[in-house]
Amino acid sequence: MKLSMLLPVALAALFAQDVIGVIPGRINREEVVRRFNPKRTESSQTTPMQVGNGDFAFGADITGLQSILPYGILSSWGWHNVSLPTVPGETKIEDFTGLDWETHGRLVNYNMPNPAQPNISQWLISNPHRLNLGRIGFLYKGLELTEQDLFAKSQILDLYSGTIVSTFTLRGQEVKVLTTVDPYFDVVAVEVHSQLFRDRSLSIFFDFPYGDGANKFEAPFVGDWNVEDKHKTTLLRDKWKNTATIRHDLDETTYFTEVNWEGVKAYIRRQDPSCHRYILTPGECDAFKFTAAFFLLQRPDPKPVCEVRQSAAKWWKMYFESGAFVDLTSVEDPRAIEVQRRVILSQYLLATGGAGKDPPQESGLTNNGWYGKFHLEMYLWNSLHFARWNKFWLLDRSTDMYERFLDSSIIRAKDQGYEGARWGKMSDPSGRSAPGEINSLLIWQQPHPCYFAELDYRAHPSNATLKKWDKILTATADFMTSYVFYNDSTGHYDLGPPLYPSSENTNPNITVNPTFELAYWRFGLRVALEWKARQNLTVPDNWLAVAENLAPLPVTNELYDVYEGIEDMWKRNSTTVTDHPSLTGIYGLLPAPAGFNKTIMRSTFEMVMERWEWESCWGWDFPMLAMNALKLGEREKAVDLLLHENFKFDEVGMPVGGERVPTPYFPASGALLISVALMAGGWDGDKGGKWPEGWREAVRAEGFDPSV
Ligand SMILES: *[C@@H]1O[C@H](CO)[C@@H](O)[C@H](O)[C@H]1NC(C)=O
Ligand SMILES: *[C@@H]1O[C@H](CO)[C@@H](O)[C@H](O)[C@H]1NC(C)=O
Ligand SMILES: *[C@@H]1O[C@H](CO)[C@@H](O)[C@H](O)[C@H]1NC(C)=O
Ligand SMILES: *[C@@H]1O[C@H](CO)[C@@H](O)[C@H](O)[C@H]1NC(C)=O
Ligand SMILES: *[C@@H]1O[C@H](CO)[C@@H](O)[C@H](O)[C@H]1NC(C)=O
Ligand SMILES: *[C@@H]1O[C@H](CO)[C@@H](O)[C@H](O)[C@H]1NC(C)=O
Ligand SMILES: *[C@@H]1O[C@H](CO)[C@@H](O)[C@H](O)[C@H]1NC(C)=O
Ligand SMILES: *[C@@H]1O[C@H](CO)[C@@H](O)[C@H](O)[C@H]1NC(C)=O
Secondary structure: OOHHHOOHHHHHHHHHOOOOOEOOOOOOHHHHHHHOOOEEOOOOOOOOEEEEOOOEEEEEOOOOOOOOOOOOEEEOOOEEOOOOOOOOOOOOHHHOOOEEEEEOOEEEEEOOOOOOOHHHHHHHHHOOEEOOOOEEEEEEOOEEOOHHHEEEEEEEEEOOOOEEEEEEEEOOEEEEEEEEEOOOOOEEEEEEEEHHHOOOOEEEEEEOOEOOOOOOOEOOOOOEOOOHHHOEEEEEEOOOOOEEEEEEEEOOEEEEEEEEEOOOOEEEEEOOOOOOEEEEEEOOOOEEEEEEEEEOOOOOOOOOHHHHHHHHHHHHHHHHHEOOEEEOOOOOOHHHHHHHHHHHHHHHHHHHHOOOOOOOOOOOOOOEOHHHOEEHHHHHHHHHHHHHOOOHHHHHHHHOHHHHOHHHHHHHHHHOOOOOOOOOOEEOOOOOEOOOHHHHHEOOOOOHHHHHHHHHHHHOOOHHHHHHHHHHHHHHHHHHHHHOEEEOOOOEEEOOOOOEOOOOOOOOOOOOOOHHHHHHHHHHHHHHHHHHHHOOOOOOHHHHHHHHHEOOOOEEOOEEOOOOOOOOOOOOOOHHHOOOOHHHHHOOOOOOOOOOOHHHHHHHHHHHHHHOOHHHOOOOHHHHHHHHHHHOOOHHHHHHHHOOOOOOEOOOOOEOOOOOOOOOOOHHHHHHHHHHHHHHHEEOOEEOOOOOOOOOOOOEEEOOOOEO
16 A cells, blocks of 8 residues: 555554654754745736645746636646547547557557548547646625735745635735645645624635636636536535535536535535536635635545644654755855745645646646646656655556556557557556657656666665556567567667657757667666666666667767757757756666766856757756766755756746746646755765855755665
8 A cells, every 4th residue: 555545543653653764953944944945915917826736736927816817727637538539430440540660670550640530649648637626715795805905915834734815905905815734635734813793795706617628728727617518516405504515517417516614504505507617605704714625536534724724734744854954044145045945835736736647647637738748757756756856655546557657568568569568658647648740759757667666776775666667668568678679780789760859959860869768778777777786687688788788879079969960959059958958868778888078067057058059957856967067076066957047946946937838837847856955965986965165164955865
């Protein structure tokens, strides 16, 4: 059984027994965490303030609800399909053919949109899509609020207890709102204090949008609010009880919202039959408390609001007190405090919207990118930090994805003539990967299980860990060894073509032996081989042959190349110096691969710093470069990279996406945490803190292990 599934009580007991890695605190973590409680005095037009439990999150505007701006209520289970196309020949998923591309002398079928089948191709890309489960907000005398109706606005998120406290005045009366999400159930709990309830002028609405998958990016808001006739809501209530349930039917998807209120009687009604808005008006009171539970089938037992808050407070305390922690607050260098802020807020937000049963999407549970699907290559940046910060109990919630997706990944490989399991790319919870030229030619997600497994074993060196990952690593390594092409003239095993490297900006038909992927193949196979050795099992000959004879890392003029044979790679303003500079990931994120030359690496890092087009970079690029800098001994530069002008986090800690991706872009947060863990723990052969001059004496770090 997974830790995350245990009852709260059992989890708390384990916590007390130090099972999940609590270190008797030298650092006063509570004080450090609370120092970074985000504050706002008005709604942000781009990001909500968020509370959540990893599988479910609620985005609030300045009112603590979604009164003014319809920020999302997203979950890991709320998904929806529109009906299949009706165009002849494209009415079933089985009709989709993909495309055959020549691959080293044979035709391989790739999961790419087929121009002859535009409708079923697009359907598979945009279905299922993630739903926004609803909107909850205040009405004043039945009317919606605007930002200008409110005065003395103030909002604070208490990170250490997972509660947002919002206060404002409306028509001269103060309103105070406490907003919390239950750590174990998909329930938002709200407590409102206001004299406006005295004459029933303040009420609460619940509204429900449709989801049509029409847009790849739905940010900052998710859902279609203008197609009332495409979906159905039904109010179910027992007028003698303080409860009401709203059933929401969207095609084949049905889910429920159960509202429970405390103390006073309240009246709930549909605003009018043509809309999906329900208005809950409390009777005369000074304070009103309610919970809204969202679920597919299993209705959570209602709990009083104060119990939800207590439960959340316990959980968040446990979260911050467990695993590793770093305190930079005594460092004089002004850069340190901003690094610390980003660390604390990233930790909060990744547990809020990026710690569920599936790998998180890039925008977590804030809004939708890529239809709300998750990318398996991004799982590393999104979730590896839980391992590096010794919070495996959260990582474990989703790593069984590899088990769940194993069979379909074996079929994917087999259909293409390969052994083992070819992990998919842009996925939904069923493991289906969305059609796409890049999606089907990207390969750097393949070794990820090896990285997760290796860190798991280092933290938990037991037979159970070996067993847990063995089947996955075997299938992974089998694919990796059968995917390479033996090159008769060089005696080496080559990667591609066709393939896309992690930067996704080269011609796949000529991309061969990309540096980062070659290094990652070496690392992945090394781990897989070691895994067998640890179990005293025979090492497959073909794994060894490939691991030892992979093509060398390509070098031109004493600099690493993005891929072998790339022309004039360092030309200024050329596309070859844009996008993710993954060639720096081979020594930082990854351990130095066989055949690695540090002199060449240093020159390459310096060349990247001089030539790369920073406007074309985003998210994890900067922490990845910072890790490269750290391993090269450039600690000052590493800190500068973590604060690069193209690497920004807003006032609530949401990582800014930019032109290429919507905000928030959480791989940035995960990568930041991975790089700070490297700074705090060092790596194999050079462990211990790698802080800049002047930081060392003032930094306090606990619980970090050296990285690979
Ligand atoms: C969407 O359709 C696919 C294909 O039939 C199915 O596997 C999946 O479960 C459906 N998802 C939802 C949320 O209906
Ligand atoms: C790559 O090759 C495929 C066919 O094998 C072709 O359809 C595609 O246009 C080529 N792409 C480029 C960028 O040359
Ligand atoms: C099928 O796809 C084409 C191309 O995207 C589009 O123009 C057309 O409207 C679609 N047909 C239907 C019935 O959706
Ligand atoms: C793992 O299993 C082997 C063989 O069953 C046993 O000899 C060994 O003691 C076990 N190791 C641990 C750490 O339990
Ligand atoms: C073998 O490697 C050489 C040198 O890297 C390359 O030029 C050649 O195209 C490769 N052969 C095949 C069949 O890919
Ligand atoms: C592998 O063999 C070594 C040495 O004989 C032994 O100590 C270890 O327990 C064995 N491990 C397993 C998993 O069998
Ligand atoms: C490269 O682009 C930058 C900004 O876009 C411009 O200022 C510079 O002149 C360009 N350099 C070359 C060699 O084209
Ligand atoms: C590393 O590369 C540099 C520059 O090409 C070269 O001078 C040096 O001999 C290489 N070192 C090793 C150990 O191969």
